[in-house]
Amino acid sequence: MTELVVWLNTVANACAEYALAPLAFLPGWLSATLVAIVTGILMLLIFKYTSNQVSIKQVRNGIRANLLALSLFQDNISVSLRCQARVLVGACRLFLLAVVPMLVMTVPMCLLLAQMALWYQARPLHVDEEAVLTAFFADNSNEIPEVQLEAASGGEVKIGPVRVPSKHMVCWSVWAQEDGCHRLSLRIGKQTFEKEFTVGEGFARVSLRRPAWNWFDVLLHPRETPFSQDSIVRAIEIDYPSRHGWASGSGFWLIYWFVVSMVVAFCVRPWFNVNI
């Protein structure tokens, strides 16, 4: 499973390299809006061609008819309750009809959101700013081995290592010195474990974590290849600062994307003749 996700991430990274490249130059609100619009339309089209449009239309019409019947024939409670029951049955059928497109869309949507998270979930460190780097070690190791963090050209280790044996982790404070995408190396004996370290202004892809060999972790952190299953280091992550903004800020980009993509899909639905 993890191998499959790694492979999917490779494809997604390659596609996003070009497709999302303009995000680096555009204002956050504009790029978030554009991505939401495009994905809204694309998902609508995928929905159109992966769902049973005829059945959806029939079921929707049935639900609407029964809802109208509730107001038209409200005199009789048994008639009204029958209509209510039919609305419920219709709603359940509609739910089932959405399962296939939902399954089809889940994978591309997860990949897309993970790629978007690279841009919007955190911002790169500015020069002279500090961040905490944490290395997680395998739970089965009795004690944390000797570990050394080698500073990259763009950064310098300021504090650390701070060992937390109970949690199998070691922390450092890293100081950003120069703009660019750098690599930090963790040395344990003869082995070296690397982690991407991004410094700069504006928008850039920021990999919060180099993931463990776990499909879910890999899915959420697509930028860097995961550590192997038998690696002593399970994951390395950097506590990048949050990005601010109502459209592309750390706490909001996902909601903004949900809302805008849904509104766009709803608005363009008549043009694409999609029953949803």
Added chain:
Amino acid sequence: MRIFTMAKNFMKHPIFAHHILLSAILLIVLLPTPAWAYIGPGAGFALAGSFLAIFGALLSALSMVLFWPIRRVVRMIFRRRPPGKIRFRRVVILGLDGFDHHLAEKFIEEGKLPNLAALRDQGDFKPLRTTLPPISPVAWATFQTGVNPGKHNIFDFLTPDERTYQAKLSSVTIRTVRRRIGWGPISIPFGTKPDVQLLRKSKPFWNILSRYGVFNCIIRVPITFPPERLRGVQLSAMCVPDLRGTQGTFSHYTTRILNDSKKTGGEVHHVQRKGNTVQCELIGPRHPSHPEYAPIKLPFTVTIMGSDQVKLKINGTTHILQQGLHSDWIQVRFRVGLSTTISGVCRFLLLKTDPEFELYVTPVNIDPEKPAMAIGYPAVYPVYLAKRQGPYATLGLAEDTWALSEEVLSDEHFARQCIDIEGERESMFFDGLEKVPQGLCVCVFDGTDRMQHMFWRYLDEEHPARPADVPDTYRQVIEELYQRMDHLVGRTMAKCNDDDTLLMIVSDHGFTSFRRGVDLNRWLEENGYLVVDDARRNEEHLAGIDWSRTRAFAIGLSGIFLNISDKFEQGIVDPGKEAQRLRDEIQQKLTDLVDPGHDTRAIKRVYQATKTYRGPYKNSAPDLIVGYESGYRVAWETAMGRTSKDIFHDNRKAWSGDHCVDPTVVPGVLFCNRKIETGQVRLFDIAPTVLDIFGIPAPDYMDGSAFEIGESNDSGDTGVCENEESVGIESQVI
């Protein structure tokens, strides 16, 4: 366990997990349904919609159960109580337009209508005295109001305009008026809207029932357009126009070169075939804000894919048409602005592709899902029906009799069209029966009338329009129609099989053959009452008549009007004694009219409106109403306002059966699941009878009186015949 571990790891994540989870939780808590959009807007909406529907339905059900007792108590306190005793909780009236008493009796005796026979045995079967003239708009207006035509003001389909003498619809006026917006003395015109006025006077009995809180479901009863307010639901019928504002204009597209592009009830469009493609234009309504402009056109493309199949592309949608098969209802949208469209529905029928291309399109009906004007009450009722059962025919006269008469459609195509409309109607009716366990449910099926009009030539062996070789499939077409209606009655009986439902099967009139047409205007001309310019004889709408020398004229299906000076703009007849003398004179002469070709009397009786009708509108009636003998009817020429050179004409059109004769020739039917103790029953007795059943006294203005309803002869067996095999129309005609 693994999932828990993953979740735990995820939760440990400092930034990403925190924010994503927070967002997700917020979404789930605050906007529960959009959270599903994670899988994409399309599926998100679908899931959101279904969840909303589930929550909505549950909430609504809960509130309904909670509030229902309160509503019930409020209604019991404030509703107007009927003074009398309620005899049945539900009255169901199934109207079969033109269902003939003589034929029904004959087929029952032959054992061909088992359900109607069972209904007769269970309750009663009687001839129902119809109106003068026995024409659907007149008869159904009388049915619903319980009054004679002198009180409801409908005397024919058409009536002459008092200024121009042009024929106009007698039951409704449709015009376009300016929409205005404003406040106080200031008002600004913006756009236009249709202004529809019902010319039928008096009140339908369901309006009286509504006042007493009785629920009504009135489906396709003629002369209910525009729809009126009532307690319940109503779908209008006769006189509902098509999207062009006409009573139905079909389109015929052909590559053949034709001399005349105008046909009665339709238009022929010459099109060119380029390779396998034919470009056509569907004619739509006029621009609502600029009615002076040409009608809006909707282009469509037909691509010929084979000898019996084409691809139709219209409004961005593609449909495959098979030769000889009607398409489903297709929604068409005529653009009137950047964001405004007028929506209609029509059916396409590929007639042939080789050697010439021919395509028939039904009149563009008002789209019931997005009606351009009110065609039901409340306005959402037609929408509800469309959502429930799909698009359906909304045009008043939905079966395209003109297209068959003009030989655009074949018998088979027309029969199929009628049967499809019957199916739509049945679906509405049975839904009404299900939704109305108490109250009144009325539904009229008018396909019986249309099919008898068009196929009587196969029943009448002496009909001039009868082909030398009648195809086997059409020999019994009328009989099969009656059998199909019998099965409809059977299914209805099965749904009304309780002690609290009174079921009546009613027809407005019967039917007879229309072999010979009588050109009344020619007769009036020969007898010196009418003067026509010989060169303009063939012009329609009475165009060639010299009004300064004309004392009487005929238009419509049954009436002769005197050119009275205080009624018509160019009137010359004094309304007093001269008019009465003229009426007596014409009545006398016309009654003696003999058809020289057959040496038989053509007219049974001529009635004077002033002596026959009672009520405030009797002066709007034709002065004389002609009651023809069986086999005769007013000639096509007279109906259209032309004057031919002969009084008598053989009727060689497919329109071969009719009922515009003397009312005694074509009584309707009344079947009831209870014994009717009254001897003779009349159409206008039904309204007071239904009122009486619900304990409401009939108003004084009603001419009818409630007939006495006894007990059922029922032995417990409904006698409903479920055998479908005897209904041969599907297998034989189609």
